[in-house]
Amino acid sequence: MFKFVPSKIVKQFEAGGDLITLRYPKMKDVRGAMTFINALLEERARIRMSKKVTLREERKWLKGLTNDIKQGMKISLVIEARGSQVGSVALVRRAKPPSPIDHWAEFGIALAKQFRHRGIAERASRALFRLGKSLWKLKFVRSTYDADNVASATLHRKLGFKIITRIPRGAKYNNKYIDEISLVKDLN
Numbered sequence: 001m002f003k004f005v006p007s008k009i010v011k012q013f014e015a016g017g018d019l020i021t022l023r024y025p026k027m028k029d030v031r032g033a034m035t036f037i038n039a040l041l042e043e044r045a046r047i048r049m050s051k052k053v054t055l056r057e058e059r060k061w062l063k064g065l066t067n068d069i070k071q072g073m074k075i076s077l078v079i080e081a082r083g084s085q086v087g088s089v090a091l092v093r094r095a096k097p098p099s100p101i102d103h104w105a106e107f108g109i110a111l112a113k114q115f116r117h118r119g120i121a122e123r124a125s126r127a128l129f130r131l132g133k134s135l136w137k138l139k140f141v142r143s144t145y146d147a148d149n150v151a152s153a154t155l156h157r158k159l160g161f162k163i164i165t166r167i168p169r170g171a172k173y174n175n176k177y178i179d180e181i182s183l184v185k186d187l188n
């Protein structure tokens with residue numbers, strides 16, 4: 001049985017001169033998590049949010065996240081460097097296990113701008129998938145990206161995802177519709 005240990009380190013590696021730590025979240029992350037997510041919103045990065053969050057909202061979100069991790073709904077890891085949150089990577093189930101769809105989960109990732117292009121996303125994703133396989137016995141991972149998100153397309157290709165379909169106008173960016181690419185990665 002999985003026991004959630006806040007802040008537990010999953011993996012550490014060096015990238016571009018920084019020690020990168022992948023670890024479970026803890027409630028004390030709240031301020032750093034808010035700063036991280038609001039910087040992505042400021043940048044208008046391709047995340048599934050459009051409004052900046054307050055400390056109060058982030059605290060509520062973090063409580064919910066902790067609960068979801070304990071319930072086996074999410075595996076969510078903080079990517080940390082220089083003592084701050086610089087990224088987030090997660091696997092999310094759509095229904096509480098046991099369920100007829102507990103053999104797959106959805107993948108999400110975002111990195112702070114100054115930490116991109118160092119291979120961090122690829123290494124963090126691979127570590128996350130290993131965890132999904134060992135903890136949840138996942139058979140595959142599903143993902144999506146906006147059709148014009150070149151960084152995400154490259155990352156998914158490197159990770160071995162296969163494109164399943166293209167959903168016309170599946171997403172919006174700057175008030176314009178964009179096709180959404182839907183993918184699957186086999187974990188066997």
Ligand SMILES: CC(C)(COP(=O)(O)OP(=O)(O)OC[C@H]1O[C@@H](n2cnc3c(N)ncnc32)[C@H](O)[C@@H]1OP(=O)(O)O)[C@@H](O)C(=O)NCCC(=O)NCCS
Binds near residue numbers: 110122145
């Ligand atoms: C997508 C994202 C996580 C990639 O992070 P990253 O750490 O830069 O990715 P990596 O360094 O591991 O790179 C993986 C591959 O993608 C390539 N890549 C990364 N950014 C790229 C870009 N902007 N254009 C083209 N290729 C890119 C890398 O060169 C690398 O390929 P290589 O090993 O052949 O050089 C990051 O750009 C990000 O957080 N973007 C904002 C949020 C977002 O779009 N999330 C994904 C939503 S689906």
